[in-house]
Amino acid sequence: MExxxxxxEVVVVERHRLLCSHDGKSWLENRIRENSLTHLVIAxxxxxxxxxxxxxxxxxxxxxxHLFQLANVREHCAWTTDRKEEATEKAIRMTRxxxxxxxxxxxxxxxEIEVNPDVLxxxxxxAGLRACATLASQxxxxxxxxxxxxxxxxxxxxxxxxxxxxxxxxxxxxxVNDVRSNPxxxxxxxxxxxxxxxxxxxxxIVVRKGGSDSGATELRVGxxxxxxxxxxxxxxxxxxxxxCAVPDVFTALEFEDMNRRGCIxxxxxxxxxxxxxxxxxxxxxxxxxxxxxxxxxxxxxxxxTDKISSVQVxxxxxxxxxxGRFYQDYFEESLGDRVKxxxxxxxxxxxxxxxxxxxxxxxxxxxxxxxxxxVILAPxxxxxxxxxxxxxxxxxxxxxxxxxxxxxxxxATESSGKDGIYIAGCAQEPKSIxxxxxxxxxxxxxxxxxxxxxxxxxxEVRISTIADSFCQGxxxxxxxxxxxxxxxxxxxxxxxxxxxxxxGCGNCAAACPSGAASIRHYTRSQMYQEIxxxxx
Amino acid sequence: xxxxxxxxxxxxxxxxxxVKEMIVSLLGKALREGVFDAxxxxxxxPGQDSYDYxxxxxxxxxxxxxxxxxxxxxxxxxxLMSLARxxxxxxxxxxxxxxxxxxxxxxxxxxGQVDLKGxxxxxxxxxxxxxxxxxxxxxxxxEEKFKTVLRSFDDDGVRPVCKMCRSSATLFGDLHFGxxxxxxxxxxxxxxxxxxxxxxxxxxxxxxxxxxxWARGIEGLSARREAGRTETLGELSERVVGTEKLLRAFGxxxxxxxxxxxxxICYCRVCGFDSxxxxxxxxxxxxxAQSKGSLRLPADTMLxxxxxxxHMSLSCVSCGACEDACPASIPIAxxxxxxxxxxxxxxxxxxxxxxxxxxxxxxxxxxEFEGDDENG
Numbered sequence: 001m002e003x004x005x006x007x008x009e010v011v012v013v014e015r016h017r018l019l020c021s022h023d024g025k026s027w028l029e030n031r032i033r034e035n036s037l038t039h040l041v042i043a044x045x046x047x048x049x050x051x052x053x054x055x056x057x058x059x060x061x062x063x064x065x066h067l068f069q070l071a072n073v074r075e076h077c078a079w080t081t082d083r084k085e086e087a088t089e090k091a092i093r094m095t096r097x098x099x100x101x102x103x104x105x106x107x108x109x110x111x112e113i114e115v116n117p118d119v120l121x122x123x124x125x126x127a128g129l130r131a132c133a134t135l136a137s138q139x140x141x142x143x144x145x146x147x148x149x150x151x152x153x154x155x156x157x158x159x160x161x162x163x164x165x166x167x168x169x170x171x172x173x174x175x176v177n178d179v180r181s182n183p184x185x186x187x188x189x190x191x192x193x194x195x196x197x198x199x200x201x202x203x204x205i206v207v208r209k210g211g212s213d214s215g216a217t218e219l220r221v222g223x224x225x226x227x228x229x230x231x232x233x234x235x236x237x238x239x240x241x242x243x244c245a246v247p248d249v250f251t252a253l254e255f256e257d258m259n260r261r262g263c264i265x266x267x268x269x270x271x272x273x274x275x276x277x278x279x280x281x282x283x284x285x286x287x288x289x290x291x292x293x294x295x296x297x298x299x300x301x302x303x304x305t306d307k308i309s310s311v312q313v314x315x316x317x318x319x320x321x322x323x324g325r326f327y328q329d330y331f332e333e334s335l336g337d338r339v340k341x342x343x344x345x346x347x348x349x350x351x352x353x354x355x356x357x358x359x360x361x362x363x364x365x366x367x368x369x370x371x372x373x374x375v376i377l378a379p380x381x382x383x384x385x386x387x388x389x390x391x392x393x394x395x396x397x398x399x400x401x402x403x404x405x406x407x408x409x410x411x412a413t414e415s416s417g418k419d420g421i422y423i424a425g426c427a428q429e430p431k432s433i434x435x436x437x438x439x440x441x442x443x444x445x446x447x448x449x450x451x452x453x454x455x456x457x458x459x460e461v462r463i464s465t466i467a468d469s470f471c472q473g474x475x476x477x478x479x480x481x482x483x484x485x486x487x488x489x490x491x492x493x494x495x496x497x498x499x500x501x502x503x504g505c506g507n508c509a510a511a512c513p514s515g516a517a518s519i520r521h522y523t524r525s526q527m528y529q530e531i532x533x534x535x536x
Numbered sequence: 537x538x539x540x541x542x543x544x545x546x547x548x549x550x551x552x553x554x555v556k557e558m559i560v561s562l563l564g565k566a567l568r569e570g571v572f573d574a575x576x577x578x579x580x581x582p583g584q585d586s587y588d589y590x591x592x593x594x595x596x597x598x599x600x601x602x603x604x605x606x607x608x609x610x611x612x613x614x615x616l617m618s619l620a621r622x623x624x625x626x627x628x629x630x631x632x633x634x635x636x637x638x639x640x641x642x643x644x645x646x647x648g649q650v651d652l653k654g655x656x657x658x659x660x661x662x663x664x665x666x667x668x669x670x671x672x673x674x675x676x677x678x679e680e681k682f683k684t685v686l687r688s689f690d691d692d693g694v695r696p697v698c699k700m701c702r703s704s705a706t707l708f709g710d711l712h713f714g715x716x717x718x719x720x721x722x723x724x725x726x727x728x729x730x731x732x733x734x735x736x737x738x739x740x741x742x743x744x745x746x747x748x749x750w751a752r753g754i755e756g757l758s759a760r761r762e763a764g765r766t767e768t769l770g771e772l773s774e775r776v777v778g779t780e781k782l783l784r785a786f787g788x789x790x791x792x793x794x795x796x797x798x799x800x801i802c803y804c805r806v807c808g809f810d811s812x813x814x815x816x817x818x819x820x821x822x823x824x825a826q827s828k829g830s831l832r833l834p835a836d837t838m839l840x841x842x843x844x845x846x847h848m849s850l851s852c853v854s855c856g857a858c859e860d861a862c863p864a865s866i867p868i869a870x871x872x873x874x875x876x877x878x879x880x881x882x883x884x885x886x887x888x889x890x891x892x893x894x895x896x897x898x899x900x901x902x903x904e905f906e907g908d909d910e911n912g
Contacts, residue, residue, distance in 0.1 A: 469806075472804055474648045513804055535827070
């Protein structure tokens, strides 16, 4: 304390045993008022833990919180060594650095903006639709952007859903009608999201409808749900399934289409008498089990046995994935005289005299050949084309397969890596319809609980500022800004900061060769003073 | 050997002139035929003792043009920046300059300092340039000397940075005049871009010429200069690597900032080191003097060079302008070349090779600097 007392302009140096306690805070407020402090330095623990508390105390005592500086003498001094003398010396130096700096700090005025309670949903499949319906039912305004010309996504191609064999068509028609007719939901089809910048409570969105020539729509929302879905891996890319020349081989989705049209027939126009359904295609290459293929493959054998009386179905599987309360029953009930399952290790499809033949190695290592009228392939699910693009637009991470990465695999599966951007449905990983619906509703609930209308948020005030008079318009800051907060004013050829979007990360200040970009609260003079004191 | 696959090559018919005159006459023809609205080309200064970049619209004024002048008093990149920072509107302009200057222009384009939309960049095989300070002492001798240099391409008397040039006969812009390895008074005009192809077509220059003689010709030149580079930079690193040695190398600096002013890549509106913001209260300097024992003033001379190295090293095209402009004869271009070489290699980046090749600072690549780092 003596070491600090003697510093220029230091009015008072005091000690408190537990400053972050309730008593400590009110003591601090009183000391600020009694001494009419203009600046304040606290030597204590990590700013991560305590800076906010002390800044609030400053605010209550009438001192601008940005005229306060915290010296971290716990993590940086006390905890780094057992040598008490040296730690004390360093603590004194750290505190002096804070004193040198605080004299150059400027009062920054906080701003408040009200959160925008509206929500953008990207993807009009079942997950996106459910999220829209749930949010709109609680009076939220929702914008739904779908890249194709229709709503419904992948399940619009299904006739029935496992395990209850519920009619998908009527379920989806009702859901789409609900969404289309709800005045709170603005549906944009054949549209693409081109820009997502901002943060939870305040996103700025650009959507372009139709071709690139047509106009862009600008939206403001408080949260974004990515429900961009999944697609099937192309079996052509998988060894043994380069099937250009083989007739009557269909992927699962092609088969759904054929079934939905009401005519399951081979090339020659007659219904198949024997069908092989091959599971787990691409499982090894992808390195993950898609989890739903066994169930929908079993559903296919139900379609077949319901509609073709004499059909024989053979399931070639590697591992049967039927977890949960209902799936096991569904599995057992699906088997019978006309539906057989064969466990195998490896298979490929070839052709003989115009008919497909499945060559497979069974679990005993024996080679078998199965000639059938029709083959249905269940390839691995992979992210839809839109996922990579939207992740780039939103600046969020993907996993190595290209699925949108959740914040935490157990504790935050509904959140992307960025606050306020959520995931629903197969965009995250392969899911069944009910799993997609559950996640969509969970996300909607999460948004309604946290993005409450009327709630205020305080945008960061320690943000970048770019001096026109020094800026030469090279755009380096624009390229390195991770938030999309800096843009180039083409007419004046200078960079401009969007003050509501900027988070003050400092990338622009580091990249700017001209010194035009700087960060409030991390100005050159503040840092110079810190360094000068540190090396004194 | 250079790949000729993507090149369209036209052979220029000689009418008894040397290569420089052939280039000028072709530029005149292009102006008369309206292929370009203007040509940016070095012209001899009124006093016949130096060269300036001049924007010429009238073909008759091309008389004093010298597309391969003995010296480079102002970098073409800088000239182009002053002309086309905000584009050229509907004007089509041919900019004729050495390969290193074209590379500078391409770097500036990436940094938003030149809009190349209306610009056709035209380069040529470069014999190197004479040191500016030698030339100004006696321009007549310089002119004579350079005639030999241009004829022989033997690097005798050219700037040290030219002797180790990596881009002296490489195509960077739209068009390139190649004549090394060819018979006297013959020259190829080569294009590698749609802009260049368009010029060849509009001037009805038939292409399809086999350029392998030229490619063989420049092979020796490139190999010699690459060897020169290894040798010079090797010797230089002995002299300048390490804090003490670097301080000694810049010990003669008079803090004039000429190197910054002539650098074609240094594009800031006001240099931080020139602005008042660089200054501190006297008490700070006193404190520094006390803690170090003494303080050289003006302070931060070394910091200025380090700052420029940090800003320039990725984009430095080794054009040598800084060394030409240094009144204290510091081998600054060679030092920057050494630093640039290492920085650029670390990012697998060759500045000025293509507008599409992003400056490493501005793109984030997750796999950067994985594994062994040969630069330590």
